[in-house]
Amino acid sequence: MWFLKKKNIKELNPSPPSPSQAVAPQKKDALKTSLQQNIQTLKDTLGESSDIIIREIRIGKEGTIKAGIIYTDGLTDTPSLQNFILETLMLDIKGIELQKKTSPEQNLISILKDVALTVGEIKEITNLDVLFTSLLSGDTIILIDGYAQGLIISNKHWVERGVTEPAAQTVVRGPREGFTENLRVNTALIRRKLKDPNLWMESKIIGTRTKTNIAIVYINGIANDKIVKEVRLRLDRINIDGILESGNIEELIQDSPYSPFSTVYNTERPDVVAAALIEGRIAILVDGTPFVLLVPALFVQFFQSAEDYYVRTVIGSLIRLLRFFASGISLLAPALFIAITTFHQSMLPPALIISLAAQREGVPFPAFIEAVIMEVTFEILREAGVRMPRSIGSAMSIVGAFVIGTAAVEAGIISAMMVIVVSITAISSFVSPSYDIAIAVRMLRFAFMALAASFGLFGITVGLIALILHLCSLRSFGVPYMSPIAPFNVSDQKDTFIVLPIWKMFTRPRLINQQNRVRQQDSASAKPAPTKK
Amino acid sequence: MKQCMFGLLILSLFLTGCWDRRELNELAITLAIGIDKVEDEYQVTTQVVVPSEVSMKGSTGSTTVALFTASGETVYEAIRRMTKDSPRKIYPGHLRMLVIGEELAQEGIGKSLELLSRDWELRPDFYVVVAKDIPAKEILNVTTAIESIPANKMFNSLKMSEKAWAGTHSITLHELIADLTSDGKEAVLTGIQLIGNKEIGSSKQNVETISPAARIKYDNLAVFKEDKLVSWLTEKESRGYSDITNSVKTTVTPISCPKEGKATIEVIQSNSDVKGNINNGKPEVDINIKVEGNVGEVECKINLTKLGTIDELEKIYEKEVIEIINETLDTLQKQYKTDIFGFGEAIHRSNPKEWNKMKENWDEEFSNLTVNVKVDMKLHRTGTINNSLLEKIKD
Numbered sequence: 001m002w003f004l005k006k007k008n009i010k011e012l013n014p015s016p017p018s019p020s021q022a023v024a025p026q027k028k029d030a031l032k033t034s035l036q037q038n039i040q041t042l043k044d045t046l047g048e049s050s051d052i053i054i055r056e057i058r059i060g061k062e063g064t065i066k067a068g069i070i071y072t073d074g075l076t077d078t079p080s081l082q083n084f085i086l087e088t089l090m091l092d093i094k095g096i097e098l099q100k101k102t103s104p105e106q107n108l109i110s111i112l113k114d115v116a117l118t119v120g121e122i123k124e125i126t127n128l129d130v131l132f133t134s135l136l137s138g139d140t141i142i143l144i145d146g147y148a149q150g151l152i153i154s155n156k157h158w159v160e161r162g163v164t165e166p167a168a169q170t171v172v173r174g175p176r177e178g179f180t181e182n183l184r185v186n187t188a189l190i191r192r193k194l195k196d197p198n199l200w201m202e203s204k205i206i207g208t209r210t211k212t213n214i215a216i217v218y219i220n221g222i223a224n225d226k227i228v229k230e231v232r233l234r235l236d237r238i239n240i241d242g243i244l245e246s247g248n249i250e251e252l253i254q255d256s257p258y259s260p261f262s263t264v265y266n267t268e269r270p271d272v273v274a275a276a277l278i279e280g281r282i283a284i285l286v287d288g289t290p291f292v293l294l295v296p297a298l299f300v301q302f303f304q305s306a307e308d309y310y311v312r313t314v315i316g317s318l319i320r321l322l323r324f325f326a327s328g329i330s331l332l333a334p335a336l337f338i339a340i341t342t343f344h345q346s347m348l349p350p351a352l353i354i355s356l357a358a359q360r361e362g363v364p365f366p367a368f369i370e371a372v373i374m375e376v377t378f379e380i381l382r383e384a385g386v387r388m389p390r391s392i393g394s395a396m397s398i399v400g401a402f403v404i405g406t407a408a409v410e411a412g413i414i415s416a417m418m419v420i421v422v423s424i425t426a427i428s429s430f431v432s433p434s435y436d437i438a439i440a441v442r443m444l445r446f447a448f449m450a451l452a453a454s455f456g457l458f459g460i461t462v463g464l465i466a467l468i469l470h471l472c473s474l475r476s477f478g479v480p481y482m483s484p485i486a487p488f489n490v491s492d493q494k495d496t497f498i499v500l501p502i503w504k505m506f507t508r509p510r511l512i513n514q515q516n517r518v519r520q521q522d523s524a525s526a527k528p529a530p531t532k533k
Numbered sequence: 534m535k536q537c538m539f540g541l542l543i544l545s546l547f548l549t550g551c552w553d554r555r556e557l558n559e560l561a562i563t564l565a566i567g568i569d570k571v572e573d574e575y576q577v578t579t580q581v582v583v584p585s586e587v588s589m590k591g592s593t594g595s596t597t598v599a600l601f602t603a604s605g606e607t608v609y610e611a612i613r614r615m616t617k618d619s620p621r622k623i624y625p626g627h628l629r630m631l632v633i634g635e636e637l638a639q640e641g642i643g644k645s646l647e648l649l650s651r652d653w654e655l656r657p658d659f660y661v662v663v664a665k666d667i668p669a670k671e672i673l674n675v676t677t678a679i680e681s682i683p684a685n686k687m688f689n690s691l692k693m694s695e696k697a698w699a700g701t702h703s704i705t706l707h708e709l710i711a712d713l714t715s716d717g718k719e720a721v722l723t724g725i726q727l728i729g730n731k732e733i734g735s736s737k738q739n740v741e742t743i744s745p746a747a748r749i750k751y752d753n754l755a756v757f758k759e760d761k762l763v764s765w766l767t768e769k770e771s772r773g774y775s776d777i778t779n780s781v782k783t784t785v786t787p788i789s790c791p792k793e794g795k796a797t798i799e800v801i802q803s804n805s806d807v808k809g810n811i812n813n814g815k816p817e818v819d820i821n822i823k824v825e826g827n828v829g830e831v832e833c834k835i836n837l838t839k840l841g842t843i844d845e846l847e848k849i850y851e852k853e854v855i856e857i858i859n860e861t862l863d864t865l866q867k868q869y870k871t872d873i874f875g876f877g878e879a880i881h882r883s884n885p886k887e888w889n890k891m892k893e894n895w896d897e898e899f900s901n902l903t904v905n906v907k908v909d910m911k912l913h914r915t916g917t918i919n920n921s922l923l924e925k926i927k928d
Contacts, residue, residue, distance in 0.1 A: 342554045346626035346656065350685075353562060353627060358588035360558040367556060453554070454547050 030126050035066050035145035041128065042070060052135070059089050065108070066145035075138030077157030084118050085140060085153060092116070109149050112142070121154035133211055163189070166268035166290070168435060171307040178268045183213050183287035186270075190217060190283070193274040198222070204235055212243040213287040217273075222280045222508070222516050227477050231282050231295060246286040246293050253284075253295075255475055260440040263476035265297035272306050280513030296476040296512060298483060300496050303327070305433035308499045317498035324497065326431035331441045333425045334371045335448035335460050337418070342367050343456030359415040368453035370414055374422040375446065377404055382426075479511045487511075503528060558584075561621035564598075564684030567669030568645050569634035574604045575645060577611040578670040579623055580684050587681065596737050597681045600674060608648045625652070628659045629688040631706065632669040632725065638755065638762035643713060650710055657706040660691055663755045663762065665724040672725055675734040675747050687749065691723065694751060699775040699784035699800070700768045701751050713760055716892055717877020721774065724752035724765060758871045766864070773861025776854065777820055777874050779805040785829055788849050791842075794833025798850050798912070800826045809879030811887045817903045818876045820858070824850070827914045831921040838919050847910040854908050862904055872899045 032038050039054060046052050055069040067089065071081060093116050113122055125131055125141075126149050135141050138156035163185065166178030179186045187201055202216040214235065218228055234253040243249060250264045251257065267273060268290045273283050276294045284293040294301075303323050308316040340347050341356060348356070363370065381400040385393060404422075408414040425445070432438045444467065451459035474481035484492030489510050494500040507517045565580040579601050586597045601619045605611030612623055631649065633642055649655055664672045673683065680686035694701040704712075704722055712720035727749055733739050734747025753771045756764050766774065775781045781803040787795050802825040809818050828837065828846065835842050865871055877895050881888040891898050 341557050345555070345557065345560065345624070346654065350562075350564065350627040350629065353557070354582050354584055354587050354682075357557040357560065357562060357582075358584035360556065361585045363558065366554070450547065454549065454552075456553075 029128060031128060031131070031143070031148045031150055033146055033148045035068055035143055038143050038150075039068055039070075045132065055086075057086075057090060059093065068143040069140065070135060070143070071140040072135060072138055075136075075156060075158050076140055077155045080119070080155045080157075081140055084155075085142070088116050088118060089142075107147065108144055109147055109151060112144075113151060117151075117153065119153050119155060123152045123154075125150050125152055133205070136211070137213075160185075169267060169269055169272070169306070169433060171305065171310070173310045174306050175269070175271050177270060179270060179290035179292055181288050181290060183215060183285055186285050186290070186292065187215060187217070189270040190273055190277070193270055194219070194277060199277070202232070206235065206238050206240070206249070207243040208239075208241050210242040210244065214243070214249065215285040217277065217283040217285060219277050219280070222278070222513060223282055224280060224512065224514055227296060227479075227512075228282055230477055231284065235284075243286065245289045246284065246291045247289075249284060249286055250293055255477070259470065259474060260443055261299070261471065261474060261481070262302075262436040262440070263295075263297055263474060263481060265294040265301055265434070266291045266436070267294065268292070269306055275306070275309070278519075279508050296479040297481075298476065298479065298509075298512075299471060299474075299481050300485070302434040302437035303432060304495070309502065313499055313501040320499060321497060323431055323433070326428040327437065327441055330425055330428040330431075330438070331445055332448060332460065333421055333428070334375060334445060335452035336457075337421045338367050338371055338449060339452040339456045339460055342453070356415075356417055359417050362412045363415050364413065366453075367418070368449065370418050371422070371449055372446075374404065374408075374414060374418055375425075375449070378422055378426050379442070483511045484509070555624075559621055560624040561601075561619050562627055563623050563625045564627060564682060565630040565632065565673055565687065566625065566628060566649075567632040567634065567664070567673045568608060568637060569668045569670055570637040570640055571604060571668075574606060575608050575611050575637075576602060576604045576668075576670065577608055577615070578602045578673050579612070579615065579619075579625075580673045581619065581621075581623070582682060594737070596676060598683060600670075602670060608645050612648075624654070626654050626656070628655060630684050631659055631661045632672050632687075633661065633663050633722070634669040635664055635666060635762065636668070638663045638722075638757075641760040642757075642762075643760035646706070646710065646713075649706060657710070659706055660688060660703050661706055661709050661722055662687070662691070662725045662751075663722045665726045665752050665755075665765070667727055667731075671727055671731055672749055674731070675727060675749050676737055676739045676745075677749065678740045678745055683749070687725065691751060695780075696782045697784065699781045699786075700753065700771045702754055702771065702775055702780055713757075715875070715878060717872065717879070717881050717888070717895065718875035719871045719873045720757040720760070721754045721766075721873050722757065722762075724755050726750050726752045756865070756869055756871055756873055758869070763869055763871060766861075769857055770861045770864055773857045774873065776803065776822060776858055777805060777807065777861070779803070779807075781805075786850065786854065788846070788853050790831075790833035790835055791845055791849070792833065792835075796828065796833060796835075796846065797830035798826045798846070798910075799829035800824055801913075802826075807874070807876065807879045809876060809881075809883045811880070811884045812903075814887075815903070816876075816880050816887070816891065816898060817905070818879060820904060820906045822854070822906070822908045824854075824908065824910045826850075826910065826912055828912060828916060832923065834921070834924060836920060837915050843912050843915075847912055850910045851908040854910075855906050858906050858908075862906075866900045866902065870896045870900045872896070876902060876904075 032041070035056075039056070042052075042054065051073045053071055053073050057067050057069065059065050059067050069081075069085065089112075109124060113124065125134070131141055131150060131152070134152045138158065140153045140155055142151040142153065144150075160182050161180055163177045163180055165176045177189065179189060191199065196219060198220040200218060200220045204214045204216065205211050206214050216228070216231055216235070231253070235249070238249075238252050240248075240252070246266060250262075250266065253264070255263045265276075273292050273294065277283060281294050281296065284295070286293070303320060305323075308320055311319075345353055365373070381396070381404070384396060388396060405419060409416045409419055429438050429442055432441070448460060448463050451463045455462070472480070472482050472486050480487060483489065484496055491507055492509050494505055495509075503520070506520050508519060510517070561579070561581040562584070563579045563581050567578040567580075569576040569578070580598050581601060582598055583596070586592050586595055601615045601623075603611045603614040603618065605614050615623055633645070637645065650657060675683060677683045677686040680689060691701065691703045695703045702721065702723055704720075709720055709722065712718050727734070727747060729745070729747035731747050734745070739745045739747055752765070753768050754766045754774060755762050756766060772784075775784075781800060783802075784800045786798050786800060788798055790796050803822065805820060805822040807818060807820050809816060811817070828843075831837065835846075837843070865873060872895065876899065877888070877892075
């Protein structure tokens with residue numbers, strides 16, 4: 001379609017005169033030897049932003065050497081800056097004859113780095129570009145007059161939210177911790193669960209302006225190398241100015257952007273990520289959001305909750321079956337109701353049809369319109385409930401329940417049965433543990449209602465066939481979305497519709513992982529049984 | 534462009550717009566149809582549910598059903614003509630009862646059933662009954678107690694009665710059509726009667742008293758020859774019919790005690806096996822009935838703790854049931870000469886060649902048919918007491 005074409009995209013970005021371009025050539029340059037010049041460049045580029053602190057000091061015996069300390073206020077740990085950097089430079093090394101010791105091989109920068117500064121992570125730089133990225137991430141920069149090098153000291157520190165219980169994916173039994181907005185905390189949460197040297201974390205910086213840190217996390221030797229490569233490739237392909245949430249990354253790397261079904265899984269739970277990594281999946285962590293992406297994502301994965309594996313196997317299996325059933329209700333209940341009451345009345349038992357007909361007496365709308373009114377009302381209420389301040393939420397639920405539940409029926413606009421159907425549908429849609437699948441189902445429900453109203457059960461059947469065809473055509477990073485149902489795999493049925501006991505899960509999912517498939521070696525010892533004497 | 538065209542094509546499907554759609558409140562849900570013959574025309578009566586009266590909430594106190602009547606040269610014409618009177622189109626998908634007027638039954642029911650078996654909206658699993666002595670319309674015009682919809686009352690009565698009483702027999706449309714089209718079996722239908730004052734019967738007033746002024750009640754079986762009603766059986770003959778045709782579910786049978794008084798046997802299972810064969814060129818039928826039952830009631834002085842008494846009761850039961858069956862056979866063989874038992878079919882199954890020879894003349898053959906009846910009774914339990922309390926009452 002014409003408005004989607006990108007042929008004129010270059011015209012949107014007029015090249016001259018651009019302020020960034022004036023600075024750009026300078027930026028690429030290496031550091032100068034003159035401190036004054038370097039500081040001037042910094043000031044020019046940063047536009048004298050108020051949060052950038054440039055502190056000029058003198059070090060050495062007579063205070064002959066000029067040095068500059070540059071950091072971003074609010075992102076840098078000020079006590080450590082004062083205790084370990086300023087104190088070292090200005091007091092501890094005051095008596096030492098710095099100038100004398102300086103030889104070509106052993107310059108001042110190296111001495112500071114190797115001997116003087118009592119901090120953990122420290123790096124030498126010569127490039128202005130790297131300097132800016134580090135500075136704006138919260139590192140402290142030390143520049144010394146007469147050297148075309150600088151030092152980066154990593155002492156980032158800022159105020160952030162602690163590790164709390166995830167809001168979206170709650171469990172009754174299971175760990176209560178959730179990811180935070182800090183990438184490092186998140187990698188630490190995963191590392192704490194998997195103390196495996198093969199747990200590899202590759203870093204990337206994406207976004208020309210946001211410079212967002214991204215980590216690709218996988219277990220080397222378990223994750224499929226081809227998929228890891230593919231993830232890397234897709235991430236490298238991204239050329240965008242800003243990444244603010246993992247949702248942006250998801251959109252940029254997913255397989256089928258227009259499908260209602262998500263082919264990338266997201267979670268806030270470290271235990272889910274750890275389990276996925278052990279299965280051979282790849283996690284993509286994005287700085288600034290607690291939502292971690294998991295690929296490849298399969299259809300059944302959206303029905304699996306972390307809790308399934310923590311409770312007893314029979315209960316876990318039943319609950320998972322219930323989830324599939326509830327999603328079916330959520331997708332089809334209003335459509336089936338419309339189809340049966342307006343086309344296939346003979347399918348209803350006589351007592352029921354009379355009862356339903358009695359409820360419909362005096363209802364002015366056809367069943368389809370009635371259902372659409374109720375469903376749309378419900379969607380509005382749901383959306384309002386999500387967006388509105390918590391404090392008035394209860395007021396809304398009272399109004400909502402009263403308006404839909406009672407008043408509409410009393411007024412004779414809506415039949416009581418329709419309220420029941422819509423309520424069951426609404427409740428069922430909240431059963432699925434993943435928000436992505438719930439929202440896809442909710443959207444498709446309207447399509448099925450339209451099909452049912454036009455063609456009856458025939459329409460629903462055709463719609464279902466189309467839906468299944470679509471699902472089977474999807475792929476997530478090369479893995480068929482519907483596996484292990486289509487293509488069918490017997491051994492993976494252990495964790496599809498039911499959950500077998502953990503001592504029966506010998507292998508990892510087949511299509512996700514193709515090397516190192518065995519999880520437990522000895523099947524006999526795995527089965528819990530009393531020890532024989 | 535291609536995508537656009539495809540989208541448009543898909544969307545154009547919806548232009549058909551809800552074709553064939555009918556809302557529930559556009560249907561006249563018909564639970565019972567009555568067909569009569571009035572002056573060369575069919576008079577069709579439909580009993581249509583008034584849904585708002587059935588539900589607890591919206592009821593205004595008027596009757597739960599409404600009757601619509603129309604006449605026509607054919608049944609279909611009459612039903613369509615009904616829309617002149619009825620605000621909604623007749624929807625017979627949930628039909629439970631078809632009542633045929635006696636007059637029409639005597640003239641022949643075949644033609645009037647054609648529509649009902651052809652129309653796709655109807656399920657042929659509804660019961661067919663014959664109104665005895667009055668037009669079908671009158672039967673549908675009675676309010677009933679307990680079941681507020683009269684059609685449901687008729688349906689449930691017949692269903693329950695058939696399960697618990699061997700004298701009644703339910704026949705659905707497809708069974709009836711099978712009987713009518715078979716060479717070796719004639720049809721029977723249950724009769725239905727109106728007892729009491731039919732003027733009061735049609736008003737709600739009828740059910741406001743403990744004992745309704747008018748009530749509808751099932752009667753005995755009507756015998757058909759081809760598709761015409763010939764006669765009515767007595768209750769005993771109806772019972773015999775059920776025994777022979779293996780349609781007894783449970784029932785009770787009073788028998789005489791060895792000396793004096795009566796006892797009642799509760800039949801809990803009854804299986805009859807009809808076998809036809811040709812013996813010396815003559816057709817013969819063996820009926821083998823296996824019955825299981827309990828002693829239900831003892832109104833005489835017998836010692837039930839003795840095994841011999843039970844054997845004795847079994848013998849008496851066998852003898853008395855054979856009598857009932859023979860009486861039934863006698864009436865139908867000698868009086869009506871109508872094979873309602875399907876003996877012809879039994880012979881057809883065992884010897885098709887001979888059957889083809891005697892098929893044309895079956896009524897005559899039937900009346901001279903030798904039927905050997907064998908009943909085998911097994912009594913199991915005697916209830917919660919052993920000997921009757923009568924033993925202890927001193928007279």
